[in-house]
Amino acid sequence: MDNAATTPVKKEVLDSMIPYFKEFYGNPSSIYKKGREAKKALDESREKVAKILGASSREIYFTSGGSESDNWAIKGVAFGNKDKGNHIITTKIEHHAVLHTCEYLERNGFDVTYLDVDEYGMINLEDLKNAITDKTILISVIYANNEVGTIQPISEIGKIAKQNNIYFHTDAVQAIGNIEIDVEDLNIDLLSLSAHKLYGPKGVGALYIRKSVKLHPYIHGGAQERNRRAGTESIPNIVGLTKALEIAYENLESHNEKLILLRDKLIKNIMDNISHVKLNGHPEKRLPGNVNVSLKFIEGEALLLSLDMVGIAASSGSACTSGSLDPSHVLLAMGLPHEIAHGSLRLSLGDFNEEDEIDYVVENLKKIVDRLRAMSPLYDKLEEDK
Template sequence: MYLDNSATTQVSDEVFKEMEPYFTKEFGNPSTLYSIGRESKKALNLARQRVADAINAKPEEIIFTSGGSESDNLAIKGLAFKLRNRGNHIITTEIEHPAVRDTLYFLESIGYDVTYLPVYENGIIKVEDLEDAITDETILITIMHGNNEIGTIQPIEEIGKIARERKIKFHTDAVQTFGKIEVDVEKLNVDLLSLSSHKINGPKGVGALYIKKGTRVEPLIHGGGQERGIRSGTENVPGIVGFGKACELASKNLDEHYEKLISIRDELIEKVLATIPEAYVNGDMEHRLPNLVNFRFKAIEGESLILLLDAKGYQASTGSACSSNKLEASPVLTALGLDPVDVHGSLRISLAPESDSFDVDEFVNVIAESVSRLRQMSPLWNQELDYDGVMCKKHGDDCRMC
């Protein structure tokens, strides 16, 4: 059972069917004038309209990219370079995706000043902290809509209003929220918004950046002037066609899928917390994505838990797929104020609409068995108990572990 849909999703049959002709028969370059090129251009325009419709934007405000990471880079660097003569201060949070965080580290290395707002135990910033951080030099606020590790949703609409009042450009990474909850660029008050295809049952290697009309960015890729001169390079027509179809389907099924995902997620949370001692949910319990839950289990190693679950047929993760090969503690979870040792015992479950085909009770039992097995080998768990395994020195008679 695949339960890592925040890492990537399966391309749907409808999306693949729509893409297929553009690999073979309809292979024209959309920048050419003859008929086969015009057909590709027509397909490109339809996809652009579908993406725009899905987020309440205009087609001319959509720039196709290679994915969420490029969209984030184009938004942040492109805006920072364009507005360098107005200021050099950028505001973000401590829990951004590496595509944002590493881009900001680069900008710091060439003279930009970045403020990293703290999040609190619930994984959400305080708007007052944002307001206090704004200076006369602030040119950009970039704060993700929904976190890819813990699923918390930031108050983007409120942040956008503040940015607009202060005439500061505002970018949000909506890669994880799009297709899961409503993403309306007008309601969110954003100037730039990043999207990715492969998170919504579309193909990998394609995404989009919404750039509000009147917002100007410096191009990062120069060449043939495609995508209104903002992102040169021959467009990935099959991928864009698939992305457009995936957007159409995501919008059409949003409400139905939301209710289904909420139901599975909440059942999973309830049963894990009731079944496994010293299990916790990371992040806010209310303001969170409908398809994602991040658990923390005391005294185990998350990587080992992933391998045990995989051996039982369940694919999940400890956090972001972009950093799954790194052994250091997740900066997102440590930003919540958690002990770095406990951070390593995390498990991210991210659902898709088709996840209703799996048995939650059976899955919870597999998690419980795996956690118990790892705790038997864990010195961190065993040191909590007295030698007779009955009295917990740390918590006394009331300890659930005993």
């Protein structure tokens, strides 16, 4: 129940990768046959990814994943456009790959505005417009939040950026494979994605960079990725990423129908069977497989460990911060108090989940919540005051 953290590699994806470990293992920069075979796979993958995004193949750059793509997009634009300005606009609910990159830039002479969000995790477009200055060079807004699943008004943000001649980057790591995305229609200039969120391998992602965007190279060395990201390309991983994307968009409608059905049943059953629960995120504009709830009078860490003991994998927020005992920065930005944010639970559904698992999760979750609340003096006092 934690598909937002990662997903298993689908059999078709793994099957597509294996030949590039064994038979077509050449370095795509080599001019002999083995190299040409690898280069052909690289070129074909780039074309297929571009087609899915509505881009050209020369605008697709392969990376090690979403975090690298976010870092490159933001740092690349910042350092490549210092002559035009030093102001960046983002939000308080971004993935830490964006937030920590912006904090790094603040320590290096850049100004960053962090937009507030409402109780559903949605930005206000008027706040965005008001934040723009003549020094603004980049707007970076997450497409769909990795914790609460809220989908931002990306098309409207893209229009605002274009009207003001500002580059627009979106972290689409959670959105890819769940939402149709056309970078031209949405006026997106840079887009980050990762394979392991859509049943592809870990360690590979991509960054779409519109051909008109001026940005610094990310890794220096060889001439790979058109001299912008040096290093021998991981052809098996790139082929796997491409296959995973193709499968996702061939089956997008049935995928979403299934996940929405499971998601809505899970939300309803939790709300019907457990008291003092708050649904986090937008009630409608949310990812098809995302359920995020706050269970009052509960500590998230104890809840996750108890769920794990009955075979349920879940999260209290981003997998990248699971080692932290701090409450979710996303939930705090949405106005939740610390004590409620601490009891948050993210359940994220995927293609391999089935309906009977919903019943199992809710049944066990109720037992665990009842047991943990029985040890809570705050909950005990609440019951006494009734």
